[in-house]
Amino acid sequence: MRIADCEIKNNIIDFRDVTFVFEGKTPLFSDLTLSIEKGAFYLVQGPSGAGKTTFLRLITRLEEPVSGEIRFQDKPFDSYSPPVLRRSLLYIQQTPTVMDGSVAENLLMPFSFKNNSHLTQPGHEKLGALLREVHLEDVGLDDHAMNLSVGQIQRLCLVRGLLLSPEMLLLDEPTSALDRESAQAVMALIERLNVESGLTILIVTHKTYGQDRIKPRYLVIEEGRIEESS
Amino acid sequence: MTHSVIEIGPYQLLLALVFILAAGGASLYHGLRLEKDLLVGTIRTFAQLFLLGYVLKFVFRLDSVWLVLAVFLFMIVFAVRIIRSRIKEKQVSFFWPMLISMTISYALVAFLITGVVIGADPWWKPQYFIPLAGMLIGNSMNAVAISLDRLLGELKKRRQEVEMMLCLGADYREASKDMVKNAMRAGMIPSINSMMAVGVVFIPGMMTGQILAGADPLIAIRYQILVMVMLVGSTAILSFLGVRIVCRRCFGPAQQLLLRPEKNSRNR
Numbered sequence: 001m002r003i004a005d006c007e008i009k010n011n012i013i014d015f016r017d018v019t020f021v022f023e024g025k026t027p028l029f030s031d032l033t034l035s036i037e038k039g040a041f042y043l044v045q046g047p048s049g050a051g052k053t054t055f056l057r058l059i060t061r062l063e064e065p066v067s068g069e070i071r072f073q074d075k076p077f078d079s080y081s082p083p084v085l086r087r088s089l090l091y092i093q094q095t096p097t098v099m100d101g102s103v104a105e106n107l108l109m110p111f112s113f114k115n116n117s118h119l120t121q122p123g124h125e126k127l128g129a130l131l132r133e134v135h136l137e138d139v140g141l142d143d144h145a146m147n148l149s150v151g152q153i154q155r156l157c158l159v160r161g162l163l164l165s166p167e168m169l170l171l172d173e174p175t176s177a178l179d180r181e182s183a184q185a186v187m188a189l190i191e192r193l194n195v196e197s198g199l200t201i202l203i204v205t206h207k208t209y210g211q212d213r214i215k216p217r218y219l220v221i222e223e224g225r226i227e228e229s230s
Numbered sequence: 231m232t233h234s235v236i237e238i239g240p241y242q243l244l245l246a247l248v249f250i251l252a253a254g255g256a257s258l259y260h261g262l263r264l265e266k267d268l269l270v271g272t273i274r275t276f277a278q279l280f281l282l283g284y285v286l287k288f289v290f291r292l293d294s295v296w297l298v299l300a301v302f303l304f305m306i307v308f309a310v311r312i313i314r315s316r317i318k319e320k321q322v323s324f325f326w327p328m329l330i331s332m333t334i335s336y337a338l339v340a341f342l343i344t345g346v347v348i349g350a351d352p353w354w355k356p357q358y359f360i361p362l363a364g365m366l367i368g369n370s371m372n373a374v375a376i377s378l379d380r381l382l383g384e385l386k387k388r389r390q391e392v393e394m395m396l397c398l399g400a401d402y403r404e405a406s407k408d409m410v411k412n413a414m415r416a417g418m419i420p421s422i423n424s425m426m427a428v429g430v431v432f433i434p435g436m437m438t439g440q441i442l443a444g445a446d447p448l449i450a451i452r453y454q455i456l457v458m459v460m461l462v463g464s465t466a467i468l469s470f471l472g473v474r475i476v477c478r479r480c481f482g483p484a485q486q487l488l489l490r491p492e493k494n495s496r497n498r
Contacts, residue, residue, distance in 0.1 A: 061484040062393055082485045087399035097394040110398040157394075164399065 011035040011074070012168055012200050013059055013089075018068035020051075020058060028054055029224050031068070036168075039198040041191070041214050043205055046221035052204045053094065055221060056170045059202075060091040083115040090166035094173045094204075096150065096157040103131075103148075104141040107160050122163055130159045135185040150177040155186060162193070168200040169193070175207065235443055247272070290356050298354045302340070302363050306332050309371040316375040319382035321489050324476045328374075331471045336366055339464045347456060365436060365457055366464050369421065373465040374472045377417030381473050384409040385480055386489045393487060402481040410473055417469035421462045428458060 013036035021027040028051045036042065036059075044052050057063040058070065061082055070077050072085060080088075087110075098106045104127060111121045124141055131139055134155040139148065145156065154177050161169065169190070175183035191214050193199040202219075218229045250272050257264040289297050310329045340363045345353030353359070385392060385406060395405040403410075428434060429451075436457055440450040482488050 060397060062396065062486045064482060064484055064486065077484070083396070083399045083401050086397050091397045093390065093394060093397070095390055097390050099391070109395075110400075113395075113398065113400045113404050115401065116399045161398070 010038055012038040012072065014071040014074070015058075016069045016071070018058070018065045018070060020054065020063060020065045027066075027224060029058075029065075029226075032224075032226060034219075034226055034228070036200065036202065037217075039194070039200055041194045041201045041216045042219050043203050043216045044219045044221065045205065050221040051224070052221055053172055055219075055226065056091055056172055056202065056204060059168075059170060060086050060089050062091070081115070083113070087116065087164050088167045089170060090161045090164060090168065091170040092157050092161050092172065092174065094176065096153040096177075098145040098148075098153055098156060100146060101144075102141065103139055103143050103145050103156060106145045106156065107141075107163060110160065110164055116164065119164065127159075127163075130162065131156075133185070133189050134159060135182050151179065151182055154178060155182065158186060158189075166199070168202065171201070171203045173204055173206070175205070286356075286360065289360065293356065295352070295354050298356050298359055301360055302336070303333065305364060305367050306336060309367045313371060313375045313378065317379050317382060319379075319386065319489065322382065322476065322479050324378075324472075324479055327475045327479070328472055331475055332367075332374075332468060335464060335467045335471060336363060336370075339460055339467070340366060343456060343460050361436075362457070362460070366460060369461045370465045370468050373417040373421060374468050376420070377413045377469045377473050378476055380416040381409055381413035381477060382480070382489065384412060385477075385487065386491065389487055389489065389491060396485065396487070402478070402485040402487075405485075405487075406477055406480070410477055413473045414469045417473070418462075418465060421458075421465045425458055425462060428454070434458075 015032050015034045018029060018032040019027055020029045020032075044055060046052050054063055058065060061077060072080060072089065077085060099109060101109075104124065107127055108121060110116050111119060127141060131137065131141075136152060136155055136159075139152060139156070145153065148156065154174065158171075158174060171190070174190075175186055178186060190201055190203070194201050194214060220227050220229050250268060254265050254268050256262070257268065285301070289301060306329065310325055310332060313328065314325060340359060341353055343362055344350045344355065344358045348358060350358040388409060392405045392409075396402070434454050434457070437447075437450045437454040440453060441447055480487060480489055
């Protein structure tokens with residue numbers, strides 16, 4: 001096996017000559033080629049409107065490139081059913097969204113989907129433990145999710161995603177609505193998952209990264225290009 | 231019980247224009263600026279209905295299955311065009327799938343009513359098939375337009391929610407289930423409401439027409455019941471089919487929602 005092959009095998013996502021354009025606009029990305037390494041911790045940065053959110057949406061097939069190919073674990077995207085792919089590459093939107101119902105109902109909602117039916121539904125004990133880990137100890141499982149604050153909903157959405165045991169976590173400004181303490185708790189959880197479980201992390205953030213437990217890799221998006229910088 | 235129809239002459243028709251003049255006067259008095267629309271509407275009513283009268287006379291006289299089916303198809307094409315024009319959301323095209331599904335479902339319901347229930351011989355007998363198909367298309371067209379407008383509006387408004395579910399492993403059906411349900415309900419409610427109110431709040435046009443033309447009211451009500459039931463059935467079939475077909479077209483091959491939010495309202 002050649003070294004190049006080993007490198008390919010170690011990537012979770014590969015962009016090959018990907019061009020993306022919003023209809024009637026100039027291309028946002030042209031012939032983009034890059035790799036996301038499995039188990040790495042990335043921070044995606046760049047000016048507003050540069051395409052950071054679109055980059056995450058391309059990885060989860062919420063947007064489709066006009067040309068080029070994106071691969072997951074060295075297989076073309078088309079070889080996975082979109083729901084299965086999205087559950088593996090879990091994207092949590094910038095605007096956290098919950099349904100009308102209790103906290104428990106919201107957390108367990110993904111388990112009602114056909115493609116998730118093989119997953120074991122967690123018990124209330126596990127749900128409570130995860131909520132505590134993101135400083136949601138005051139939130140009861142029977143509380144109405146829509147009555148929570150934006151910051152609480154943001155953390156609830158993170159917990160809901162983690163329950164699906166994804167292989168990669170794509171977060172769009174996950175701490176934007178959080179106070180310093182809660183933001184630190186969320187980042188600590190994400191770091192722990194990266195270090196202990198090898199979960200690949202990709203975070204879009206404007207904030208500077210102040211933790212020293214992990215040395216993140218930076219992807220800087222500017223003028224249609226994405227470059228890795230240290 | 232039959233009696234001869236009192237014929238309405240050209241002078242009597244002109245006399246009826248007094249009502250339009252009254253409406254025009256009210257518009258002028260209150261500054262509604264509806265005079266032009268009233269004039270165009272009146273001219274179109276006269277022209278279109280006279281034209282329809284002559285076309286029906288011609289079709290009835292020729293008694294040809296192909297001509298009947300051509301008229302039927304013509305009505306459906308226009309119905310789909312009207313539905314398309316009524317829907318504000320233009321990002322998803324659905325002309326052909328709607329045309330095909332409407333043709334199949336209308337043909338099925340119209341055939342069942344004329345050929346099986348009424349027992350017209352032949353089943354396409356123009357006197358029965360064309361007016362019944364016309365009522366069917368006209369009424370369910372409104373229901374389909376309401377359903378589709380609701381579906382597209384909700385999918386666009388609740389895009390965040392749909393995408394959240396997609397991201398959590400839902401397929402497009404699961405992610406849009408709530409919107410599909412609401413759209414179908416919105417389309418079905420007017421025809422159910424009219425079943426509640428018929429005979430109490432209003433006397434339907436078809437029944438009125440038959441009674442005016444000398445039919446026994448007890449025969450007229452049977453036709454009316456048939457029409458009401460047929461309308462509810464076709465509305466249900468078409469709302470169901472139309473909403474499902476259009477919903478699928480709102481999602482791309484990767485089951486991604488294609489409806490975009492309004493310009494400049496989304497992060498890049």
